[in-house]
Amino acid sequence: MMDTIKLAKVLKALAHPKRLELFFKIAEKREADFKTGCECECFVTDMINSLKLGAPTISHHIKELENAGLITTERKGKYLSAKVKEDTLAEVNKIFADQLRKN
Numbered sequence: 001m002m003d004t005i006k007l008a009k010v011l012k013a014l015a016h017p018k019r020l021e022l023f024f025k026i027a028e029k030r031e032a033d034f035k036t037g038c039e040c041e042c043f044v045t046d047m048i049n050s051l052k053l054g055a056p057t058i059s060h061h062i063k064e065l066e067n068a069g070l071i072t073t074e075r076k077g078k079y080l081s082a083k084v085k086e087d088t089l090a091e092v093n094k095i096f097a098d099q100l101r102k103n
Contacts, residue, residue, distance in 0.1 A: 002095060007092065009067075013064050013068035014070070019061045022061050023065055026065075043076075044059075044073075044079070044082060069085055071083060
């Protein structure tokens with residue numbers, strides 16, 4: 001089970017507007033690929049064009065999302081792909097659901 005320190009790290013990573021937008025773009029790619037049956041990954045170069053941010057800025061945000069356990073990345077040749085970590089999202093969902101049930 002995720003502790004409050006880890007949860008705070010996840011929420012802090014998502015608190016930055018551009019980082020949240022980037023996370024949603026990665027998640028959207030996963031949803032689109034899920035519907036078509038393709039592999040669920042998003043190439044970082046696509047995000048540079050989509051979010052109109054420079055490569056160093058995208059790289060920084062990717063690293064923050066990865067450090068928080070929200071995504072995983074993998075090198076594919078000269079490209080970097082990113083995927084949402086479903087287990088982290090499930091843990092966060094469970095924590096909020098449990099808290100709502102208590103109240």
